[in-house]
Amino acid sequence: MNKLLAVAAAALSLSAALSLPAHAQSVADGSREHPLRVLLIPADGGTESGTKADYAPVFNAITRTTGLNFDLKVGQSYGAVVEGMCNQLADIAFFGPVSYVQAHKRGCAQLLAVGVEKGASVYYAGMFAKANAPIATIKDVKGKRVAFGDVNSASSFTFQVAMLMDAGMDPAKDLSAIRMTGSHASSLAALVQDQVDVASLSFDSYEKAVKQGAVDPKTMKVIAKSIAIPYPPLALNSKLPEPLKTRLKDAFQTVNKAPGITPDMIRGYGGGKIDGYDTKFSEDEFNVAAEKLGLLTDELKGRILSKAAER
Incomplete structure (x- = not known):
C-alpha cells in the first residue's frame, strides 16, 4: 500500500511538472527569445502571482546586471519542482532545503546561492x-x-x-x-x-x-x-554549461553591490528583504536537512x- 502511495505521489508530481508550458522545452540561453526557465516552490500560499512577486525583484536585478532574461513559473507542489528540474524543464529552481537535498541526490541540482540576512543563512x-x-x-x-x-x-x-x-x-x-x-x-x-x-x-x-x-x-x-x-536555496540545473553557471554565481554574489540596484530589489524567501546572496555556501550545511x-x-x-x- 505504501509503495502504491509513493508511486502515485511520484506520478502526480511528474504530471504537474510536465504541465509546464510547451515553450519550456525549448533551448534556454538567457536571451529574450529563450529566457532561462526558473521554477519556484509554492512556499507561501501556492499562488502564482504571490510567489513570483517574491522573487521577481532579484531576478530583475540580475537581468539588469548581466543582460540574461528569466521566465519565472511556480510549481504545483514541492515535488513537481524537483521533477521539473530532473526532467530538464527548469534551468534554475528555488527549493526548500529538503526538496533541494532530494534533487541534489538525484544529480539534477547544484547550489547557486542562499540568501544572507544579518550575517546568517x-x-x-x-x-x-x-x-x-x-x-x-x-x-x-x-x-x-x-x-x-x-x-x-x-x-x-x-x-x-x-x-x-x-x-x-x-x-x-x-x-x-x-x-x-x-x-x-x-x-x-x-x-x-x-x-x-x-x-x-x-x-x-x-x-x-x-x-x-x-x-x-x-x-x-x-x-x-x-x-x-539552512536558508531555502536557489539551485542550478546540473546540465547547464559551466560558463553560464559561473556567470550566474558571480552575478548573485555581487548583485547587492551592483550599480543601479536598490535594496528593495534584494529579496529572498517569502519576499523579505535580505542583505545579499552567498554563492560559496557549503553543500555540507544541508546535511541537517538530509538527517x-x-x-x-x-x-x-x-x-x-x-x-x-x-x-
Whole structure:
C-alpha cells in the first residue's frame, strides 16, 4: 500500500511538472527569445502571482546586471519542482532545503546561492496554536488536530514531524487528525479558521502573514521552534554549461553591490528583504536537512498521508 502511495505521489508530481508550458522545452540561453526557465516552490500560499512577486525583484536585478532574461513559473507542489528540474524543464529552481537535498541526490541540482540576512543563512520551522488554547509545549500536541504544508517541505512538514518524534510521538498514531494543506499560508489559515489546533509553518511565513494582516499575532502563540535550518536555496540545473553557471554565481554574489540596484530589489524567501546572496555556501550545511529527511521513512510518510486522507 505504501509503495502504491509513493508511486502515485511520484506520478502526480511528474504530471504537474510536465504541465509546464510547451515553450519550456525549448533551448534556454538567457536571451529574450529563450529566457532561462526558473521554477519556484509554492512556499507561501501556492499562488502564482504571490510567489513570483517574491522573487521577481532579484531576478530583475540580475537581468539588469548581466543582460540574461528569466521566465519565472511556480510549481504545483514541492515535488513537481524537483521533477521539473530532473526532467530538464527548469534551468534554475528555488527549493526548500529538503526538496533541494532530494534533487541534489538525484544529480539534477547544484547550489547557486542562499540568501544572507544579518550575517546568517538560516531560518526556522515552527508549530503555532491559538493563544487561548490549552497547549503549552510540543508534548501537549498529542491528541490534537495538526496542519502541515507540503510533504516535501522542510519547514512545514519535515522538521515539525521530527520534533514530534523527538517528543516521543508517532504522528500517524498520536495526532487526532492531520491536514496536509499544501503550503505554509494554508496551514496558518486552517488554524485561524479553527479547522485545526496546531499549524506547521516557517517563522518567515508566519511573519509575512502578520505583516499582510492575515493573522493577529496577539491571538497566536509558539508551541515549538526548530533548530536552525539552512536558508531555502536557489539551485542550478546540473546540465547547464559551466560558463553560464559561473556567470550566474558571480552575478548573485555581487548583485547587492551592483550599480543601479536598490535594496528593495534584494529579496529572498517569502519576499523579505535580505542583505545579499552567498554563492560559496557549503553543500555540507544541508546535511541537517538530509538527517531529518532520513528520519521520515516512506512507511511513516505513507501512514501520515493515509491519516490525512481520513475524513
